[in-house]
Amino acid sequence: MASKEELRKRKTYLQIAGFECSNCHKTTREDGTRSLLRCTRCRMSYYCSKSCQKADFSFHKQFCTAIEELSNEDEVWYSCNGKESEWNKRKIYHMQLLAAALDRDLTSYESNAWLNQPKCHVCFRTSRDLESRSALIPCPNCHVVFCCSNEHWEQHQSKHKSLCQTYQIMVQCEKIRYQGTSETLWAPEEWDESYIYPPLPKDWNSYLKWRKAPQFNQLDAICRVITNTLSVPLTILSALERFYSRNQLRSFDDLVVHLIGAGKYEVLALMSFEEIMHILPNIKTLQLILIGIELPSKTIGVSLQCCPRCTKANRKRIYSLHSTSYDEYSVSDDFITPQIVVGFNIDLNEETWNSSIEFLIEKELPCIFTSYSKEEANQNVKMLKDLGAKIIVGAKENKWGSTMPLVEPQETDKFYYNNYYRTLLKGKA
Ligand SMILES: [Zn+2]
Numbered sequence: 001m002a003s004k005e006e007l008r009k010r011k012t013y014l015q016i017a018g019f020e021c022s023n024c025h026k027t028t029r030e031d032g033t034r035s036l037l038r039c040t041r042c043r044m045s046y047y048c049s050k051s052c053q054k055a056d057f058s059f060h061k062q063f064c065t066a067i068e069e070l071s072n073e074d075e076v077w078y079s080c081n082g083k084e085s086e087w088n089k090r091k092i093y094h095m096q097l098l099a100a101a102l103d104r105d106l107t108s109y110e111s112n113a114w115l116n117q118p119k120c121h122v123c124f125r126t127s128r129d130l131e132s133r134s135a136l137i138p139c140p141n142c143h144v145v146f147c148c149s150n151e152h153w154e155q156h157q158s159k160h161k162s163l164c165q166t167y168q169i170m171v172q173c174e175k176i177r178y179q180g181t182s183e184t185l186w187a188p189e190e191w192d193e194s195y196i197y198p199p200l201p202k203d204w205n206s207y208l209k210w211r212k213a214p215q216f217n218q219l220d221a222i223c224r225v226i227t228n229t230l231s232v233p234l235t236i237l238s239a240l241e242r243f244y245s246r247n248q249l250r251s252f253d254d255l256v257v258h259l260i261g262a263g264k265y266e267v268l269a270l271m272s273f274e275e276i277m278h279i280l281p282n283i284k285t286l287q288l289i290l291i292g293i294e295l296p297s298k299t300i301g302v303s304l305q306c307c308p309r310c311t312k313a314n315r316k317r318i319y320s321l322h323s324t325s326y327d328e329y330s331v332s333d334d335f336i337t338p339q340i341v342v343g344f345n346i347d348l349n350e351e352t353w354n355s356s357i358e359f360l361i362e363k364e365l366p367c368i369f370t371s372y373s374k375e376e377a378n379q380n381v382k383m384l385k386d387l388g389a390k391i392i393v394g395a396k397e398n399k400w401g402s403t404m405p406l407v408e409p410q411e412t413d414k415f416y417y418n419n420y421y422r423t424l425l426k427g428k429a
């Protein structure tokens with residue numbers, strides 16, 4: 001789980017955009033004037049005061065020095081000729097140079113800051129590329145989109161108008177997530193017992209009402225952040241509904257879930273799985289088995305703390321981490337047959353998933369895969385069909401997808417949402 005310090009170091013879009021102090025999130029200088037002090041070495045970090053700059057320096061120093069070195073070499077700042085594709089290429093090239101200068105991989109903060117650095121949305125120049133090295137002009141509403149001149153703003157205005165609100169929502173959600181104003185891993189303990197699952201309610205709003213959280217509105221930023229986490233258990237529950245009868249569902253006492261291709265997203269969502277126990281009240285033990293090469297080292301059978309009500313009823317939520325491929329896991333002694341196999345935001349074409357998928361089809365295990373985009377979902381379906389899978393639901397919009405917009409760093413003005421599309425399969429066609 002991310003520590004407070006880790007979260008602080010992540011830096012938000014508003015900080016990267018120079019709208020908030022990189023250290024304390026203040027939006028104006030100490031003396032009340034609007035524009036923050038810019039680090040004179042890297043020109044990429046902003047502070048409300050000298051003392052904030054000082055406080056951030058031990059953290060900022062290495063990256064700052066590497067950027068300064070890069071800035072001194074004019075040929076690496078070749079013109080992108082106003083082309084987005086060139087700008088994307090140059091960014092990656094710069095990141096390679098920065099990694100070489102640092103003699104290590106960039107941290108997630110560093111690559112995030114670099115990928116999302118301010119640039120003109122029309123000509124793709126950064127303030128470093130401008131003649132006078134003058135600052136870019138931010139949008140007065142979202143503060144995270146820039147143009148180099150009023151002229152370019154006039155050109156970009158109509159396109160940005162339709163996207164500005166999504167940028168604003170993204171920024172609000174980020175504040176909630178990174179400034180620790182609320183514990184966003186929300187697993188409510190109260191529920192309306194007159195409503196018996198299955199099925200799940202028809203949408204997020206009716207779900208929140210059922211869970212006695214009517215103070216939240218589907219469109220509020222806080223609610224969007226909640227859906228990003230709760231999307232995990234609800235997407236699983238909605239898939240279970242398709243594979244098992246009502247009686248089967250209510251008779252599970254030991255539910256085993258495989259999370260394949262798992263990483264940070266699944267680990268951060270571990271607490272929210274208690275929602276499955278609240279909705280399926282007969283489960284005694286919920287076993288979450290995470291399998292993925294990005295996971296930390298192997299951990300077996302760790303008990304997570306449950307809410308007082310579940311604890312009193314002696315119910316258990318256990319997780320195991322297997323930092324390996326599903327292929328290796330499936331032939332290991334650790335293998336436990338699951339009731340459902342889940343792959344969140346998975347690109348089955350990306351890795352060598354073929355033999356794992358063949359195994360899942362052969363064993364007739366119920367599977368659900370989610371995707372960020374329709375295109376990725378369609379590609380997954382094609383790949384699954386080619387391997388002979390019986391598709392139950394193919395690349396359909398997931399009503400339990402996250403409603404929290406995330407910025408696609410490699411494509412300007414593109415947003416994505418976790419678990420937006422889903423595909424269900426079981427056995428051979
Ligand atoms: Zn500050």
Ligand SMILES: [Zn+2]
Nearest residue numbers: 039041042064
């Ligand atoms: Zn600096």
Ligand SMILES: [Zn+2]
Nearest residue numbers: 120123148152
């Ligand atoms: Zn421009």
Ligand SMILES: [Zn+2]
Nearest residue numbers: 139141142164
């Ligand atoms: Zn805007």
Ligand SMILES: [Zn+2]
Nearest residue numbers: 274306307310
């Ligand atoms: Zn509970």
